[in-house]
Amino acid sequence: MSRLMKTMVTSLAIIIVCASIAFVVIWNVNGEDSKGQAQSIDDIVEHSYQTPEITTDLKDGSFVRIQFQVLTDGKDAKEEISKRDFQLKNILIKELAKLTEEDFTTGLTNLESIVQDKLNEVMTEGKITDVYTINKILQ
Numbered sequence: 001m002s003r004l005m006k007t008m009v010t011s012l013a014i015i016i017v018c019a020s021i022a023f024v025v026i027w028n029v030n031g032e033d034s035k036g037q038a039q040s041i042d043d044i045v046e047h048s049y050q051t052p053e054i055t056t057d058l059k060d061g062s063f064v065r066i067q068f069q070v071l072t073d074g075k076d077a078k079e080e081i082s083k084r085d086f087q088l089k090n091i092l093i094k095e096l097a098k099l100t101e102e103d104f105t106t107g108l109t110n111l112e113s114i115v116q117d118k119l120n121e122v123m124t125e126g127k128i129t130d131v132y133t134i135n136k137i138l139q
Contacts, residue, residue: 047072049081056093060100067135070128077126084122091118108133
């Protein structure tokens with residue numbers, strides 16, 4: 001009788017542990033899906049800001065004309081970034097002045113992430129979620 005009781009208690013303990021693990025896994029997977037859910041394209045367009053074209057020189061003397069689409073996390077952030085246009089231009093001019101033509105052609109993704117980080121440092125009403133280069137001419 002005691003052997004049967006030990007087997008039942010052990011089996012019950014194993015079932016409880018497995019159920020707990022399954023619950024935690026399912027809870028985390030569902031939570032990640034809802035957090036990481038992609039915005040609809042309408043929301044993206046509604047909360048994005050298109051910068052004016054900026055023409056400036058690079059470190060090696062060549063010139064670039066560039067334009068970005070800045071994605072924000074909401075309406076307030078979009079309004080704020082449009083008001084901070086002068087800071088955006090300042091950040092771009094400073095960052096582009098550090099690049100050469102070679103850096104510019106190979107490191108565009110790096111430039112986008114730098115611009116995003118620098119803009120998020122000055123934002124107070126939301127955040128910049130992404131920066132896309134939508135136009136560039138290198139001379």
